[in-house]
Amino acid sequence: MLKATDLSFRYAKDKPWVWRGVSLSVEPGEVVGLSGPSGLGKTTLAKILAGYLSYYTGQVTYDDKPLPKNGYCPVQLIFQHPELAVNPRWRISQVLYEGHTPDESLLKALGVSSGWLSRWPQELSGGELQRVAVARALGPQTRYLIADEMTTMLDANTQALIWQAVLGHAQRHNLGVLVVSHDAPLLKRLCQRVISLEAVMQ
Amino acid sequence: MLVVRNLAVSFTQYEVGLKQRQLTVITQLDLEADAGEVVAVVGASGSGKSLLAHALLGILPPNAQVSGELVFKGQHLDPARIESLRGREIALIPQSVSYLDPLQRVGPQVQRAAQLSGAKPPAAKILQQQAFARYDLKARVGRLFPFQVSGGMARRVLLATATVGQAELIVADEPTPGLHPTVVVETLKHLRELADEGKAVILITHDIEAALQIADRVAVFYAGTTVEVAAAKDFDDPEGTNLRHPYTKALWQALPQNKFRPLAGTQPPPDNLPSGCLFADRCPLVIPECEAGRPILRSVRAGLVRCIRA
């Protein structure tokens, strides 16, 4: 289980709290929504849950252990802007295989074309890059996926396609998924339950 | 007011060493926008939406080649004319504040936009104040730097910059994603108001829902072509029965509130376009004739569609 207990966050000691006392949990195989308007610190919470930030109070545990500091993190984060999450001086093949070698069925479900492998990131569209980023994050050691506005910048078709692939993969591998989004119809469609950040923060 | 006919944009890129290749990113774009209407341009990223805006404003990178016809108020638009009209009669509402000068306060920037459109400094000052008043920006905001204004305020500053010069054609490039829902509604309302005042507004977005809130017509782009131009009211039932092109239907059905059913595959790569219909490889209605040649844009049920099966 991915569990956050009494998390509070502020940018610096002399700054006000962005949010305080946030607790939530995601079970394996569960798809949970996290809603709330922009500017409330949803992205910050997503980054803390995936081990990107260390300056917060409270606890994030994965199967009752703290998140590992080194090595592969079982909680993986997908960013809103894929073009910032890939090295512009790498070819797509390097990006795709950075963590593991995704199997054919996953690439097929995401519609990742083999013709992209020799290209540079700036030659792919945002939707195509996001598919690559998703495939990169779904390694065999990934147990939880945090999707931070993963499809906000994408058209409806690409959004549905990526989510279909992700949910299929999550089901087969019993992954827990946290869907961070402000899009109510999307959350309703995807999630078993939805947490409102406004409701859980103090 | 604006007619875009058969627009094509390609980029020359280097492969290894001196070998160049041609990337055709826009193959056949057609679009019309009249005074008093909001025309939404929707499509996936990479469908040529933003490049259309860049072509209209003459801000494509130097390695781009443009062909086709742009007609503004009955006159052909060439690069020199675009440059003289830019900011005066054709204005852009860009995606983010990163398009503002980070080192200049926003008030003077809006004033400068007014000056560039031909107003003398004292008149420009008044125009700026009017634009600020109109978008509910306090005079104090004018003394802030771009990084100091909040998301919603930044939107209104960009609106003020685009409208201060009394431009008649407003091109809004993805003005809504990532914004607070109330700011989205407000931004869309402002765009609708501009159209109601007699301007032509082109709203470029990947968000059909947002577009349908204010648009009169919707142009759907796919792989650099206009595949359909439909009235906003054609998007009514979850099946999209009144829509003409299979891609438009798929796009509409893929919305989470409709069927959430995606179409497999991706747009064809710009350096290797098929010779037939660009959508043929993903189309549920494909027949051998589709691969024989590029379909032309034709009129079907009071809309336009580029499909021989529609």
Place this chain on the structure above:
Amino acid sequence: MSTLLNQSPAPTSTPIQHRKIAGFLSNRRGRTLLIIGLCLLFFASVIVSSNLMGNNGLGTDLNTRHTAPTLAHPFGTDWLGRDMFARTVRGLSLSLFVGLTAAAISAVLGVILGTLSATFGGVVDTAITWLIDVFMSLPHLVLLILIAFVVGGGVQGVIISVAVTHWPGLARIMRAEVLQLKSTDYVLLSARLGHSPWWIARHHMLPHLFPQFLVGLILLFPHAILHEAAITFIGVGLNPTTPAIGIILAESTRYLSAGYWWLGVLPGLTLLIAVKAFDILGQNVRSLLDPKTSHE
């Protein structure tokens, strides 16, 4: 809407064929490579001809004193009848050697200090940024003269003083670049995929830092050469008996008023061309390596 109808299908795009020499100059990358080639050829010819000439023309010949430029002496001769062209080429080749050595030492120093500063942060960062600020706030030329004087002048003195004073600019760029890279999503993500800092430095950062280093190195060259000439000119640099551009220019000042313009003007122009060539070389290499401009 009728205006959009009845159009012919789009013309199919024709791929651009690999162009031959005729089209070489219309190709922007071709032009850039040509310019880079010409610059390199210029430097190579200076070094090669200086070695081929040996001591020819450097000896005194009192019969041909103060000859204005002729075919036999394209740059004229000086008050001892020495061939100014030979002296200029010899001087320039020495300048190139000094410049290359000084710029290379300086660039390596800059990369190491800048990277250390950004990687370790804390005290190391404070110390290095302080050092950068100190070097940048001191008057450049004064510092150069001081160091050259302290280490005793000569080729070694010039190299040390130029190398020690020119690293802060590149160090600052490197520090900013590494800091920026460290906070990018893809570097943070790479760590979450289990990659070590060393792996990330090698695979993610190096491809960004190397072009900066190369361009920084080339653009340090003209500085190094000009400063070598400057401190030699005022007498704390190279030995007056070595044919260096600085020495030639210093000597020429005594004769310029007598009408022997070629003694100063031609070597000076040659120096200017060499410096400008390095500048052009740097700009062109940068435009090739920068993904933003490499397709223009």
